[in-house]
Amino acid sequence: xxxxxxxxxxxxxxxxxxxxxxxxxxxxxxxxxxxxxxxxxxxxxxxxxxxxxxxxxxxxxxxxxxxxxxxxxxxxxxxxxxxxxxxxxxxxxxxxxxxxxxxxxxxxxxxxxxxxxxxxxxxxxxxxxxxxxxxxxxxxxxxxxxxxxxxxxxxxxxxxxxxxxxxxxxxxxxxxxxxxxxxxxxxxxxxxxxxxxxxxxxxxxxxxxxxxxxxxxxxxxxxxxxxxxxxxxxxxxxxxxxxxxxxxxxxxxxxxxxxxxxxxxxxxxxxxxxxxxxxxxxxxxxxxxxxxxxxxxxxxxxxxxxxxxxxxxx
Amino acid sequence: xxxxxxxxxxxxxxxxxxxxxxxxxxxxxxxxxxxxxxxxxxxxxxxxxxxxxxxxxxxxxxxxxxxxxxxxxxxxxxxxxxxxxxxxxxxxxxxxxxxxxxxxx
Numbered sequence: 001x002x003x004x005x006x007x008x009x010x011x012x013x014x015x016x017x018x019x020x021x022x023x024x025x026x027x028x029x030x031x032x033x034x035x036x037x038x039x040x041x042x043x044x045x046x047x048x049x050x051x052x053x054x055x056x057x058x059x060x061x062x063x064x065x066x067x068x069x070x071x072x073x074x075x076x077x078x079x080x081x082x083x084x085x086x087x088x089x090x091x092x093x094x095x096x097x098x099x100x101x102x103x104x105x106x107x108x109x110x111x112x113x114x115x116x117x118x119x120x121x122x123x124x125x126x127x128x129x130x131x132x133x134x135x136x137x138x139x140x141x142x143x144x145x146x147x148x149x150x151x152x153x154x155x156x157x158x159x160x161x162x163x164x165x166x167x168x169x170x171x172x173x174x175x176x177x178x179x180x181x182x183x184x185x186x187x188x189x190x191x192x193x194x195x196x197x198x199x200x201x202x203x204x205x206x207x208x209x210x211x212x213x214x215x216x217x218x219x220x221x222x223x224x225x226x227x228x229x230x231x232x233x234x235x236x237x238x239x240x241x242x243x244x245x246x247x248x249x250x251x252x253x254x255x256x257x258x259x260x261x262x263x264x265x266x267x268x269x270x271x272x273x274x275x276x277x278x279x280x281x282x283x284x285x286x287x288x289x290x291x292x293x294x295x296x297x298x299x300x301x302x303x304x305x306x307x308x309x310x311x312x313x314x
Numbered sequence: 315x316x317x318x319x320x321x322x323x324x325x326x327x328x329x330x331x332x333x334x335x336x337x338x339x340x341x342x343x344x345x346x347x348x349x350x351x352x353x354x355x356x357x358x359x360x361x362x363x364x365x366x367x368x369x370x371x372x373x374x375x376x377x378x379x380x381x382x383x384x385x386x387x388x389x390x391x392x393x394x395x396x397x398x399x400x401x402x403x404x405x406x407x408x409x410x411x412x413x414x415x416x417x418x419x
Binding site for chain 2: 151266269270273274277281
């Protein structure tokens with residue numbers, strides 16, 4: 001078994017057993033900053049080697065995916081889940097956006113199997129974070145004047161995640177490749193160790209949702225598993241259509257399957273305050289994150305292999 | 315020592331979600347607070363335990379020392395804008411201020 005998954009399980013078990021274990025929040029922030037920068041840097045280094053315009057179709061496809069997923073999730077939550085409009089829109093926004101933690105686990109999973117994937121993935125990760133937030137707000141408010149769009153834009157584009165990912169991309173892009181060697185030990189060589197510590201904390205956080213999971217029940221659990229499976233299917237097909245490699249197809253499926261738990265909750269709290277944040281966080285952190293990390297990622301690789309084995313699948 | 319009445323001011327304490335910090339700071343400045351102190355907080359209330367474990371579930375405590383009119387104005391504003399949808403409590407108390415010149419807007 002992969003040690004980083006075992007770190008996650010350790011955190012989960014310790015949390016469920018109500019252990020005293022608690023990582024200092026400054027440490028959690030430090031490892032998440034390192035992860036974001038590493039992912040950005042890695043992407044920037046690779047992107048420097050190819051023309052930017054060739055990426056335009058991928059970027060547009062990612063934007064469309066980010067709009068499509070919440071529009072599918074919203075009516076399901078509203079009609080089948082019988083959630084209030086604001087809650088349904090907020091949960092839908094979480095599922096249209098992405099989780100950097102899940103992305104990082106997928107990167108490590110592919111790396112340990114020496115499977116390559118396209119360099120533009122970190123860029124698509126950034127692109128996919130954003131549209132679902134706007135769709136979620138519009139689903140509740142319409143395009144009207146009630147929303148302070150300036151504040152929303154600030155929250156969305158200047159949030160920690162986006163600044164560090166884009167910053168990392170730019171640094172990787174602009175840096176002299178030889179000079180980058182000096183910072184490689186921290187950002188690239190230690191990636192899996194940092195990810196392990198991050199997942200330990202994520203296990204603890206997931207365990208802390210157990211209580212609200214019991215409270216909100218079966219529909220949320222079902223949705224938290226069905227929605228990523230649906231997203232992975234859509235993402236996988238899109239990857240195939242864009243001509244991505246099996247590794248890239250798997251990464252896009254994983255991105256589409258993952259649900260946000262940082263950027264979207266923060267933006268929704270400000271823009272749709274009447275939505276109950278516990279609902280969406282319970283689904284995305286309590287169900288979907290562990291599902292993707294433990295079951296989803298290997299499954300999405302099987303999916304990518306299957307799609308590429310189809311006649312005409314490339 | 316001679317206690318001048320003007321040395322007694324109001325201490326307004328707000329405990330709320332850290333998500334509101336930027337907005338709160340803007341509101342306070344606009345409503346005439348000369349200064350404020352913000353600390354991280356955790357605890358339990360009717361919205362459940364706020365453990366500060368997850369970054370979107372953190373609380374902050376804001377303390378503002380000001381004259382009574384300003385304190386009431388801020389309290390009324392917070393009440394109308396945030397009570398419905400956010401975890402928030404307001405406390406108002408008298409405080410004796412030793413350097414009153416620090417609290418003039």
